[in-house]
Amino acid sequence: MTEEEESRGELPKYYHQLNEGGINAFKDFDNPLNFKSLDEKARKASTRNFVIDFGDDEAWCAFDLEASAVKKLLKSPRPAALNTRWINIWMPYEQEDLLTVLAKHYDFSPRLLGFMKSKPAKHVSKSQQTRASMFDRLRHRHQHAPYVKSVSDPSVDMEDYIGMQELKPVSDVDLLTQGMNQYSLANEVWHWSSVDWGRRFVCLGYNSLYQVPKPRSQALGDDDEEDEEVHPMDRDIPVGKRIWSWLLLCEDKTVITITEDPFPYRSGVSDLDSHERRAQMIIRRNLINVFRNCSKAHDSSRESPILKLPVRERVGDSEEETAHRPSDTPGLLFYCLYDDWFSSYSVVFRREHRYGAALDELRHLMLQRAELAHISRLHHIGRQLAVLKRMYQSYELIIDRVLEKHEATLASLKNSHIISGLNSGAESMASSVPQVQVAESQSLLGVSLSSAARVRFERLKYRIRLYALSEIEECLSQKDALVMMNFNLIATKQSVSVERLTRVTLLLGKVTILFMPVSLMSAYFSCQFTDAQFKASTYWMWFGIIFGISLIGLVGFSIMSGTLETSMIYKPMGRRIVDAIRGQKWRRKRDKEKKVMRRD
Numbered sequence: 317m318t319e320e321e322e323s324r325g326e327l328p329k330y331y332h333q334l335n336e337g338g339i340n341a342f343k344d345f346d347n348p349l350n351f352k353s354l355d356e357k358a359r360k361a362s363t364r365n366f367v368i369d370f371g372d373d374e375a376w377c378a379f380d381l382e383a384s385a386v387k388k389l390l391k392s393p394r395p396a397a398l399n400t401r402w403i404n405i406w407m408p409y410e411q412e413d414l415l416t417v418l419a420k421h422y423d424f425s426p427r428l429l430g431f432m433k434s435k436p437a438k439h440v441s442k443s444q445q446t447r448a449s450m451f452d453r454l455r456h457r458h459q460h461a462p463y464v465k466s467v468s469d470p471s472v473d474m475e476d477y478i479g480m481q482e483l484k485p486v487s488d489v490d491l492l493t494q495g496m497n498q499y500s501l502a503n504e505v506w507h508w509s510s511v512d513w514g515r516r517f518v519c520l521g522y523n524s525l526y527q528v529p530k531p532r533s534q535a536l537g538d539d540d541e542e543d544e545e546v547h548p549m550d551r552d553i554p555v556g557k558r559i560w561s562w563l564l565l566c567e568d569k570t571v572i573t574i575t576e577d578p579f580p581y582r583s584g585v586s587d588l589d590s591h592e593r594r595a596q597m598i599i600r601r602n603l604i605n606v607f608r609n610c611s612k613a614h615d616s617s618r619e620s621p622i623l624k625l626p627v628r629e630r631v632g633d634s635e636e637e638t639a640h641r642p643s644d645t646p647g648l649l650f651y652c653l654y655d656d657w658f659s660s661y662s663v664v665f666r667r668e669h670r671y672g673a674a675l676d677e678l679r680h681l682m683l684q685r686a687e688l689a690h691i692s693r694l695h696h697i698g699r700q701l702a703v704l705k706r707m708y709q710s711y712e713l714i715i716d717r718v719l720e721k722h723e724a725t726l727a728s729l730k731n732s733h734i735i736s737g738l739n740s741g742a743e744s745m746a747s748s749v750p751q752v753q754v755a756e757s758q759s760l761l762g763v764s765l766s767s768a769a770r771v772r773f774e775r776l777k778y779r780i781r782l783y784a785l786s787e788i789e790e791c792l793s794q795k796d797a798l799v800m801m802n803f804n805l806i807a808t809k810q811s812v813s814v815e816r817l818t819r820v821t822l823l824l825g826k827v828t829i830l831f832m833p834v835s836l837m838s839a840y841f842s843c844q845f846t847d848a849q850f851k852a853s854t855y856w857m858w859f860g861i862i863f864g865i866s867l868i869g870l871v872g873f874s875i876m877s878g879t880l881e882t883s884m885i886y887k888p889m890g891r892r893i894v895d896a897i898r899g900q901k902w903r904r905k906r907d908k909e910k911k912v913m914r915r916d
Contacts, residue, residue: 330395331376334385341378341385345370351613354379358607361588361596365405365414368610369398370628372641375611383413390421394568399642400649401570402610404603407577409435415574422516422566431510431521432562434497436580499576502560506553507706511717513761520563520654520714523707525556527662527670528595552699554707555670556663559599563654565763569646573603573653602656606649625652626768640766647769655776660784663704671701671791679798686805694802698795705788708780715777719770822879826870833866834859 331342343350345368357363357379366379367386374397386403394401403418405411412433419429502508502523510521562574578599579592588596597604608614609625616624626648630637663670674697678690765773841855 328376328395328398330392330398333388333392335382341381342376343378345375345377345610346612348613350377351611354611355604355608358604359597359600361593364407364411365403366607367404368402368607369394369400370402370610371397371399371645372628372630372638373397375628377611383411383417386414387417387421390417396642399569400645401568402649403570403572404607405572405574408432408574409577409580418572422564423514424517424519425512425514428512428519431498432574434499436499436577437503499560502576503558506558506703507710509710509714511714515761516568516763517564517566518718518762520718522561522563522710522714524559524561524656524659525554525663525704525707526559526595526599526659527555528557528598529591551696552703554663554700554704557595557599563650565646565650565765567763569642571646571649571653575599575603598658601658603653605658606652609652610649622657627652640768644766644768647766648772650765651769651772651776655772660780663784671697671704672787675791675794675798679801682798682802682805686802686809688802688806690802691799694795694799698792701788701792701795705785705792708784708788712777712780712785715773715780718765719773719777826874830863830866830870833862837862 327339327342331339334342343354345351345354354377358366364380366377367381367389368375368377370376376398389401405414408415415429415432418424419432424432498521506523506525508523510519512519512521557578559578560576562572564570564572564574566572578596579588582588582592605623606625606627609616609623609627609629612628616629627645674693678693678697682690837858838855841850841858
C-alpha cells in the first residue's frame with residue numbers, strides 16, 4: 317500500500333458514487349498525514365469550498381468539490397456513523413451552480429437564493445472604496461437625468477405628457493432598486509440581519525466586524541480621523557473589516573456556511589499582498605479553529621482552553637452523553653460557527669479596546685486644552701459606537717429568533733394534509749380522497765435545536781448583553797459626559813479670561829482714579845497766577861497730601877464695595893518660578909529612573 321493510499325484510508329462505499337474527482341478529493345480527516353495538508357488548504361486564499369462528514373468515530377474531508385458531486389452527496393442517504401455534515405463556501409459569486417444545488421435540495425426561497433448569488437462590487441484600493449451613500453448616488457443620477465419638456469411647450473402632446481407623469485413613480489422605483497443587492501444593503505446598513513425559516517432549514521444572515529491591521533503606509537501616517545482623504549461617512553462607521561455571512565442549519569444535520577469575499581475578484585494568492593493575506597487569516601480565524609476541532613488528529617493540548625470546542629473532543633464517556641451526540645453535534649457546530657469570540661473580544665470585550673482608549677485620550681487632551689475640535693472627534697466616536705451597538709443588538713435579536721418556539725397555527729391544522737393529534741385517524745378515515753399525509757411536527761417551519769445548543773445560545777445572549785452592549789452603552793455615556801465636560805471647560809476658560817480682563821480693567825481704573833487728583837493739582841501748580849509763586853517743596857508737600865488722601869479714599873471705597881484685589885494673577889510669579897524648578901528636578905529624576913530600569 318502506497319503512502320497516498322494509506323493517508324486516504326479505506327474510503328466508505330458511500331463516496332464511491334461520486335465521479336473520479338470527487339472520490340479522490342475525500343480523505344480521512346482523522347489521519348495525521350492528511351490533517352496538515354487539509355489545514356493548509358483551508359488557509360489558502362484560492363480555496364473555494366470544502367465538505368466535512370464526521371461522527372464520533374470517523375471524519376472525511378474534501379476540498380473544491382464541483383456542484384455535481386455535492387448534488388450526489390445530498391441525494392444519497394448518509395451513513396449513520398457520519399451524523400454531521402459541514403459545507404463551507406467561499407467566493408459564492410463564483411459558485412452559483414453550487415448555490416443553486418443547495419437551494420433546490422433544501423427548498424430556499426427565490427429571494428434568499430438571489431441574495432446568496434449577489435455580485436459584490438469591485439473595489440481594489442481604499443480611494444476607490446470611498447463611498448457616498450446609495451441614495452446620494454441615486455439623487456445624483458436623478459439630477460443629471462435627461463431634460464424633460466414642460467407642459468407649456470406646444471410640441472408636447474398632452475396625452476403623452478400624462479402618460480409620462482403616470483410612469484414617473486415607476487422610474488423612481490427602478491432608480492431606487494438599481495444596484496441594490498445583498499452586499500450593498502450589508503454595506504449601507506451594518507446592523508442588517510436576516511433570519512429565514514424553511515421546513516428543512518433555518519438560515520441566519522449577519523454582518524461581522526474584524527479588527528484587521530492597517531497597511532504599513534497607513535500605520536506610519538496620520539490617524540484616520542485627521543486624514544483629509546477619508547470620506548466623512550467613513551468616519552461614522554466602526555473601524556475594521558465588515559464581512560457578511562450566511563449560516564444555515566438543515567434538518568438532515570447539515571450545517572452550511574457562506575462567507576462574503578473580503579477582497580472580491582482578487583482572492584488568488586498572487587493577487588493578494590501580505591497585508592491582505594494577513595487580514596484574510598484574521599477573518600477566517602474562528603472558522604479555521606472550528607475546522608481544526610472537527611479532526612481528532614488536531615492536538616489541542618498545548619492550545620488555549622478558549623480554542624477547544626465541544627464538536628468532537630470529549631472528556632468523559634457517559635452513556636447519556638453518548639446517546640445524545642448524534643443529535644447534539646450539528647447544533648453545537650452551528651453555535652460554534654456563530655459565536656466568533658475572537659472578533660468580539662478584539663472589538664469591545666477587551667478592557668483597553670479602541671474606543672475606550674480613544675475616549676481616555678480625549679479626556680487627557682481636554683484637561684490640557686479644551687477646544688471645539690474635540691467635539692467633532694467625539695461626534696464621530698459616538699456615531700461609530702451607535703453603529704456597533706445596533707450590530708450587537710441585531711445579534712441579540714437573531715438569538716431570540718433562533719430560540720423562538722414555533723407552534724402549529726390554525727391554518728396548518730385545518731389543512732387536510734396535516735395529521736394532528738388524536739383526531740388524525742378519524743380525519744383520515746373520513747377523507748375519501750387519497751392524499752399525502754404529513755405529520756404536524758414536519759409542517760412547522762425551522763429546525764429545532766438540541767438542548768446542548770440552546771443553553772449555549774442563551775449564554776451567548778447574556779454575554780452579549782453583559783460584556784458588549786453594556787460596554788458600548790458605558791462608552792456612549794462617557795462620550796456624552798466628555799461633551800459636557802469640554803463645554804464646561806471652555807466656559808470656565810472663557811469666564812477665567814473675562815475675570816482676568818475685568819481685574820486688569822479694574823486695576824487700570826483704580827490707578828486712573830488714584831492719579832487724577834494729583835494730575836489736577838499738578839495742573840494747578842503749572843498755571844502762572846498774578847502775584848503767585850510756588851516752590852518745589854510746596855508742590856511735593858501737597859503732592860504727598862493729596863496722593864495719601866486719594867489712596868486712603870480708594871482703599872476705603874474698595875473695602876466697602878468688595879473690589880479690593882490683593883494679587884493680579886492666580887499664582888504669584890515667585891510661586892510659578894519655584895514650581896518650574898521643582899518640575900525640572902522631577903523630570904531629571906524620572907529620566908534617571910528610566911535609565912536604571914533599562915540597564916537592569
